[in-house]
Amino acid sequence: MRKISSYFILLLLSISSVLVSCNNEPKKEVLDGPAEGVLAKDVYSSLLTKYKTIHEFSMGHAVIENSKGKMGLIDNKGNIVIDCIYERVWDFVDSYGLCYVRLNDAWGLYNSDYKMITKCLYDAFSIPHDGVITLSMNSHSIYGALDISDGSVVIPFEYSHLGSYSEGLFFAEKKINGKDRYGYIDRNNTTIIPFIYTDASDFSEGLAAVEKEGKTVNSLFGTARLTVCGFINKKGETVIPFKFQGQLGGTEFHEGLCAIGISKRDNLFGQTEKNTFINTRGEVVISGIFDDAEDFENGVALVKKSGKYGYINHDGEIIIPCVYDDRGYENDKICLKKGDEEFFFTFQGDLIKE
Numbered sequence: 001m002r003k004i005s006s007y008f009i010l011l012l013l014s015i016s017s018v019l020v021s022c023n024n025e026p027k028k029e030v031l032d033g034p035a036e037g038v039l040a041k042d043v044y045s046s047l048l049t050k051y052k053t054i055h056e057f058s059m060g061h062a063v064i065e066n067s068k069g070k071m072g073l074i075d076n077k078g079n080i081v082i083d084c085i086y087e088r089v090w091d092f093v094d095s096y097g098l099c100y101v102r103l104n105d106a107w108g109l110y111n112s113d114y115k116m117i118t119k120c121l122y123d124a125f126s127i128p129h130d131g132v133i134t135l136s137m138n139s140h141s142i143y144g145a146l147d148i149s150d151g152s153v154v155i156p157f158e159y160s161h162l163g164s165y166s167e168g169l170f171f172a173e174k175k176i177n178g179k180d181r182y183g184y185i186d187r188n189n190t191t192i193i194p195f196i197y198t199d200a201s202d203f204s205e206g207l208a209a210v211e212k213e214g215k216t217v218n219s220l221f222g223t224a225r226l227t228v229c230g231f232i233n234k235k236g237e238t239v240i241p242f243k244f245q246g247q248l249g250g251t252e253f254h255e256g257l258c259a260i261g262i263s264k265r266d267n268l269f270g271q272t273e274k275n276t277f278i279n280t281r282g283e284v285v286i287s288g289i290f291d292d293a294e295d296f297e298n299g300v301a302l303v304k305k306s307g308k309y310g311y312i313n314h315d316g317e318i319i320i321p322c323v324y325d326d327r328g329y330e331n332d333k334i335c336l337k338k339g340d341e342e343f344f345f346t347f348q349g350d351l352i353k354e
Contacts, residue, residue: 039057043077051067051084052065052066053065054074057076060075061075061092062091063091070084070085071084073114082099082110082114086102087105089101097111098112098128099111099112100125102120103120104120106122107121107124108120109133109146118146118151123136123137126163128148129165130165131147131148132147133145133146133148141160142157142159143157143162143172144157144162145165154187155172155185155189156189160174160175161182163200163202165187166203166204167204167206167234168187169208169234171201180198181196182197182198183195183197183200184236192234193232193236194236197210197211197212202252204252204253206253207231207253208231208232209229209251211227212227212242213225213227213228214228214245227245228242228244228245229245229260230243240278240280241282243282257277257278257296257314258278258280258295259275259293259294259295260275260276260277260278275303276290277301285316287316289305290303290305291306296314298347299313299314300313300349304322306322308323308324309326309327311334311345311349320334320349323338324343328342333346334346
C-alpha cells in the first residue's frame, strides 16, 4: 500500500556531496578566509596533508575522508568534531540537527553538540517527526522509535513494521491470531486504534488510509481476496468508505487532496491502475487519467502519463504538459528535464527564461 521511500529513506539515494580533493585545485570559496563554512588557507592546507578528501561545507561543517576511506566531521575552524572512523557520514541533513553515521553497515546518530545519542545498531531510519525517529534493526525485521534528544526508547523494538510519528500516532504492524495486522499506537505504546487492518499509512490532515480484506475473486490459481482501502480519523471512525481497490502507495492528504490508485478490473491479473485525486469527503475531484501522481505542494502536483511527466493544478488543469523525461528538485520553482536539458517553471506553469 505504501511507497517504501515514504517511510524509510536511505539518504544515499537523495544526497550527493561535492568533493574537494587534494589532487585538484581547491574551490575559491574555500580559500577566501575564515567565515561561516569557510576555512583559512593555512588550516585548509594542513588538513589536506592528513586527509584524502574534504567535502563541501554545509551549515558550518564538512565531511572529511582519510586514505583508508573512513569518514569524520570538521567544523568551520578545521577542528575534528566527529572522529574519522565511519564508513559513511551525513552531516546534519535535517532540521533536527542530526548527523547520521554508519559503522559495520549499521547506522547511529549524533546531535548538533557532537554527542552520540545512539550507537550504530540500526539498518534504516525515517525522517524525524516531533522529536521522534523510527528505526529498524535485524535486517528490517523489527521496528521501534527513539527520542532524538537523548536516544531513549520511545517505542520498544517489538513491531514488524512501524510508521513515522505523525499527528500524535504511529501505525504499527504485529501478529494477531497468526495474521499480520495493522493498528495505531501513541507515544506511550498504547493501542489507540485496534490492529484490524491488512495495511495502514501515516495520518495526514487528520485522516489515514487503511486497507482491509474485500471480496473474493477467481484467479488462475483459485480464489483470492482483494483488499479495499478507506480512510479513518484518529478515533478509528470510517470517514471515507472502503471503496478503493488496488495497491495504493503514498496515500496521504496534502493541501486537501489525496492521490490514490484505482484498479479498473475486479481480478488479480491485468489490472490497469490509474491515479485520481479525492478530497477529504472521498469525492473524486480530479479524474483518474494518470499513470502516476505525487502529492500536491505549492498548489501543484507532479503527474505521469504515457511515461512522461508534467504538472497539474488544484482544478485538474494540466499547466505543464506531460512531455518531459524526468523531474528535478528545486524549492522555489518547478524543474523538469528533457534528456540532459533542464527547464524551469513558476508554480503557475510559466516557463522561466534564463
